[in-house]
Amino acid sequence: MRRVLAIALSLGCAAAVADRLHGATAAPVIPAETRRVAESLRESAFTGTRASEWVRGLIDTAGPRLSGSPGDKAAIAWGLTTLKALGFANVHAEKVMAPHWERGVETGEVTAPHPHKLFLTALGGSVGTPESGLEAEVIEVGSLDELAAKKEADVRGKIVFFNKRMRRTADGAGYGETVPVRSKGASQAAALGAVGVLIRSVGTDSNRTPHTGSLRYEEGVPKIPAAALSIPDADLLERLDRDGKVRVRFTLGCRDFGLSETANVIGDIPGRGNPEEIVLLAAHRDSWDLGEGAIDDGAGCGVIIEAARLIGALPKRPRRTIRVILVANEENGLAGAKAYEADHAAELPRHVAALESDLGAGRPTGFSWNAGPSAEPLVREIAALLEPLGGNDVRSTGAGGADISRLVLAGVPLFTVRQDASRYFDWHHTSNDTFDKIEPEELDQVTAAVAVFAYVSASVPEPFEKIPVERRVLPPSDGDRPPR
Amino acid sequence: MRRVLAIALSLGCAAAVADRLHGATAAPVIPAETRRVAESLRESAFTGTRASEWVRGLIDTAGPRLSGSPGDKAAIAWGLTTLKALGFANVHAEKVMAPHWERGVETGEVTAPHPHKLFLTALGGSVGTPESGLEAEVIEVGSLDELAAKKEADVRGKIVFFNKRMRRTADGAGYGETVPVRSKGASQAAALGAVGVLIRSVGTDSNRTPHTGSLRYEEGVPKIPAAALSIPDADLLERLDRDGKVRVRFTLGCRDFGLSETANVIGDIPGRGNPEEIVLLAAHRDSWDLGEGAIDDGAGCGVIIEAARLIGALPKRPRRTIRVILVANEENGLAGAKAYEADHAAELPRHVAALESDLGAGRPTGFSWNAGPSAEPLVREIAALLEPLGGNDVRSTGAGGADISRLVLAGVPLFTVRQDASRYFDWHHTSNDTFDKIEPEELDQVTAAVAVFAYVSASVPEPFEKIPVERRVLPPSDGDRPPR
Numbered sequence: 001m002r003r004v005l006a007i008a009l010s011l012g013c014a015a016a017v018a019d020r021l022h023g024a025t026a027a028p029v030i031p032a033e034t035r036r037v038a039e040s041l042r043e044s045a046f047t048g049t050r051a052s053e054w055v056r057g058l059i060d061t062a063g064p065r066l067s068g069s070p071g072d073k074a075a076i077a078w079g080l081t082t083l084k085a086l087g088f089a090n091v092h093a094e095k096v097m098a099p100h101w102e103r104g105v106e107t108g109e110v111t112a113p114h115p116h117k118l119f120l121t122a123l124g125g126s127v128g129t130p131e132s133g134l135e136a137e138v139i140e141v142g143s144l145d146e147l148a149a150k151k152e153a154d155v156r157g158k159i160v161f162f163n164k165r166m167r168r169t170a171d172g173a174g175y176g177e178t179v180p181v182r183s184k185g186a187s188q189a190a191a192l193g194a195v196g197v198l199i200r201s202v203g204t205d206s207n208r209t210p211h212t213g214s215l216r217y218e219e220g221v222p223k224i225p226a227a228a229l230s231i232p233d234a235d236l237l238e239r240l241d242r243d244g245k246v247r248v249r250f251t252l253g254c255r256d257f258g259l260s261e262t263a264n265v266i267g268d269i270p271g272r273g274n275p276e277e278i279v280l281l282a283a284h285r286d287s288w289d290l291g292e293g294a295i296d297d298g299a300g301c302g303v304i305i306e307a308a309r310l311i312g313a314l315p316k317r318p319r320r321t322i323r324v325i326l327v328a329n330e331e332n333g334l335a336g337a338k339a340y341e342a343d344h345a346a347e348l349p350r351h352v353a354a355l356e357s358d359l360g361a362g363r364p365t366g367f368s369w370n371a372g373p374s375a376e377p378l379v380r381e382i383a384a385l386l387e388p389l390g391g392n393d394v395r396s397t398g399a400g401g402a403d404i405s406r407l408v409l410a411g412v413p414l415f416t417v418r419q420d421a422s423r424y425f426d427w428h429h430t431s432n433d434t435f436d437k438i439e440p441e442e443l444d445q446v447t448a449a450v451a452v453f454a455y456v457s458a459s460v461p462e463p464f465e466k467i468p469v470e471r472r473v474l475p476p477s478d479g480d481r482p483p484r
Numbered sequence: 485m486r487r488v489l490a491i492a493l494s495l496g497c498a499a500a501v502a503d504r505l506h507g508a509t510a511a512p513v514i515p516a517e518t519r520r521v522a523e524s525l526r527e528s529a530f531t532g533t534r535a536s537e538w539v540r541g542l543i544d545t546a547g548p549r550l551s552g553s554p555g556d557k558a559a560i561a562w563g564l565t566t567l568k569a570l571g572f573a574n575v576h577a578e579k580v581m582a583p584h585w586e587r588g589v590e591t592g593e594v595t596a597p598h599p600h601k602l603f604l605t606a607l608g609g610s611v612g613t614p615e616s617g618l619e620a621e622v623i624e625v626g627s628l629d630e631l632a633a634k635k636e637a638d639v640r641g642k643i644v645f646f647n648k649r650m651r652r653t654a655d656g657a658g659y660g661e662t663v664p665v666r667s668k669g670a671s672q673a674a675a676l677g678a679v680g681v682l683i684r685s686v687g688t689d690s691n692r693t694p695h696t697g698s699l700r701y702e703e704g705v706p707k708i709p710a711a712a713l714s715i716p717d718a719d720l721l722e723r724l725d726r727d728g729k730v731r732v733r734f735t736l737g738c739r740d741f742g743l744s745e746t747a748n749v750i751g752d753i754p755g756r757g758n759p760e761e762i763v764l765l766a767a768h769r770d771s772w773d774l775g776e777g778a779i780d781d782g783a784g785c786g787v788i789i790e791a792a793r794l795i796g797a798l799p800k801r802p803r804r805t806i807r808v809i810l811v812a813n814e815e816n817g818l819a820g821a822k823a824y825e826a827d828h829a830a831e832l833p834r835h836v837a838a839l840e841s842d843l844g845a846g847r848p849t850g851f852s853w854n855a856g857p858s859a860e861p862l863v864r865e866i867a868a869l870l871e872p873l874g875g876n877d878v879r880s881t882g883a884g885g886a887d888i889s890r891l892v893l894a895g896v897p898l899f900t901v902r903q904d905a906s907r908y909f910d911w912h913h914t915s916n917d918t919f920d921k922i923e924p925e926e927l928d929q930v931t932a933a934v935a936v937f938a939y940v941s942a943s944v945p946e947p948f949e950k951i952p953v954e955r956r957v958l959p960p961s962d963g964d965r966p967p968r
Contacts, residue, residue: 116776117547207693208916208918
């Protein structure tokens with residue numbers, strides 16, 4: 001997709017722009033009183049917030065909460081109770097029918113040349129193996145392209161082992177580079193006659209904790225079982241494979257239970273003057289089943305609830321409504337996002353901005369935006385307000401997040417607080433996604449950034465220009481690529 | 485135990501001693517030619533060795549190798565084959581009858597106030613639970629002392645949760661402080677009527693990878709099931725417990741299979757002049773069953789094999805024999821150490837030194853010794869030779885290691901290369917003990933230190949003075965405390 005805008009403002013540049021805007025050449029877009037309140041919100045949140053308290057409440061009460069699980073239902077109840085207790089208005093659940101898939105028993109072992117236990121986990125949506133497991137010789141490839149270059153005779157009857165390493169990057173870019181192996185590998189291997197797929201986990205750690213995440217089966221190609229190996233197990237398979245032929249047996253007990261009822265949970269901080277206009281703050285309420293869903297996306301839920309609560313507690317609320325949505329089924333279907341889009345279609349033209357928080361609990365590093373070009377001066381002023389939080393990397397590409405990215409079709413301006421994701425992919429989609437991975441101080445910084453963004457967006461006289469019609473296209477999807 | 489000697493020489497001090505010894509006041513103990521060869525060995529090993537290759541061979545071939553397991557047998561075969569291939573003399577296995585315990589199925593969950601899966605693992609030697617599991621209310625204590633202060637009425641019928649945190653220290657001292665909870669907690673809790681024990685893993689990580697390790701049941705007290713929670717799970721239980729009553733259910737399928745045959749594997753680099761005198765290099769061949777036993781103690785096996793091999797490859801071998809022993813059953817019984825002590829009783833007076841390598845793959849930081857006082861000048865000269873490797877922390881306390889510590893009874897001088905254990909207890913006794921945790925360059929440094937020690941000990945005209953008779957007592961044992 002051609003990027004119409006591609007601006008990267010450095011700290012110095014953003015500051016210079018702000019200076020210029022305060023100088024003789026242009027009047028500031030943000031009124032002085034709004035700016036003062038936003039700065040005060042930022043200072044107060046930077047000092048400490050209750051964001052991690054909400055994260056703890058969600059995960060200690062509900063635990064893992066994949067669509068259709070008991071934890072999913074507990075999290076809906078927790079969301080309703082919590083938003084009501086915190087004084088949100090219009091608190092309610094909106095029904096969503098979402099995929100219900102369960103993992104079941106999982107085992108893995110190298111059977112030749114020497115026996116070794118393998119730590120692996122099914123990719124989300126995978127079909128199961130026969131109960132007695134699946135055993136075959138392994139063929140290792142480094143990428144989808146490398147598999148595409150193989151002859152069918154080399155692949156047929158084998159287990160394809162995708163051994164692609166993910167780069168550790170502060171912005172999480174390594175994920176997008178690697179995740180197509182997870183989302184597309186199974187069907188590509190099946191098309192060449194493979195009987196199963198193992199991938200090196202899409203992650204940056206070295207723990208015996210494999211990373212799950214969704215796959216997508218292509219129509220017209222046999223569905224074969226696919227699992228992720230922990231990274232030390234991928235290393236083992238790589239060492240053994242390079243010494244000679246390796247055979248692996250694995251068992252996946254996972255099953256598809258069709259659709260199951262779940263819900264988006266919504267609560268509003270009503271605007272004073274134009275309550276029908278909405279600034280949407282999104283995070284996803286569901287999580288994968290392996291861990292406790294603390295960083296993905298308990299953190300985001302805590303951030304948006306707390307940012308909205310802080311604004312609701314101000315002496316004078318902003319003119320527009322701030323809506324918090326705890327979205328269902330981000331991980332394996334995006335049914336919650338699609339349901340919101342359908343249920344609120346009439347309201348979408350009055351959505352002045354949407355921001356999703358779904359990149360863990362790391363400190364803010366910047367700001368991404370996707371709106372009409374005339375929004376730029378306002379975006380730059382907001383970015384300047386966030387600068388003391390450490391967030392000075394402002395980009396006009398990639399804003400969104402899986403749950404709000406479809407709103408591009410309605411032209412809703414999309415925003416993301418960029419975060420330090422250096423360690424996020426050590427824990428993402430693993431059993432290690434637990435509360436201890438949250439640093440409350442860093443979460444406070446993210447909360448401050450989201451609160452400032454939301455307050456200003458809900459207060460300025462003229463909101464952001466909508467995304468121009470010619471750019472209202474869905475971004476390419478590779479599973480659940482994180483927001484940038 | 486009163487420490488008879490308590491000398492800590494700093495880098496500067498060791499260097500000064502070496503200077504003095506080369507000056508007018510005293511002739512050096514190490515002959516010039518021996519020193520020259522030792523320095524050359526050090527330089528060569530520091531440049532790179534094959535130690536990590538032997539570690540890889542052991543773990544890729546045998547995998548986990550708890551006494552009585554198929555991996556244990558595979559590791560015996562690997563040891564014999566490898567030592568023969570590398571040109572060791574007198575390569576053979578010596579039969580050992582060792583405990584055979586198997587883990588079986590393990591499950592855990594919080595059942596109230598909210599359901600949560602728990603990641604836990606049986607402590608080594610634990611009895612199993614009933615097949616349907618064991619469910620009870622939890623009582624949390626921070627230490628053995630805190631439990632001792634409880635009334636029986638508070639403990640009876642409950643699961644005691646020992647929530648003692650291990651400190652991260654470079655020398656591993658945090659382990660010795662914490663491990664009594666693991667070794668003694670079950671019997672102490674049972675004496676007060678508890679039905680089960682959960683401990684916070686004795687480790688320094690934050691992964692969902694619980695740390696196993698042996699417990700010791702006291703005679704005359706009921707044996708109750710005991711397991712270690714992963715550290716994030718201990719955090720969860722702590723949070724839930726402080727909010728109110730918590731109930732836990734867990735299932736341990738572990739079983740005791742009595743004694744099973746295993747073996748110590750031995751190989752010699754024969755001395756030229758006094759081959760009947762022996763410098764013993766020990767590491768343990770067995771490992772816990774959860775990981776691959778790379779750092780514990782594949783690393784030690786790699787180090788001692790390579791150190792001896794390098795000495796055997798010298799143009800002129802030292803006067804005494806260097807014996808490598810890959811010891812059986814260190815983890816859950818010390819049967820290998822006891823068997824060597826019994827089988828070689830007649831030979832022990834001719835053991836001039838013993839060194840064990842069993843603290844992972846971290847770089848050397850110093851040297852510990854336990855010998856007669858007149859050995860001090862020689863020890864200081866060896867320490868000075870190790871100084872360029874980073875090892876300048878010389879102590880006369882705590883030398884040993886579980887497999888050689890019993891040799892104190894025969895007065896055999898005991899030595900340890902101290903190592904940086906900062907990260908060792910992140911992985912120790914967990915599924916995460918895998919080959920990727922080995923840094924080959926650091927292992928080379930340890931190998932260099934062991935090679936220099938062994939070469940000098942086997943070469944000097946007068947060996948170390950034996951441990952004086954009045955100090956020939958076993959150190960207090962707390963499970964498998966590491967060497968210092």
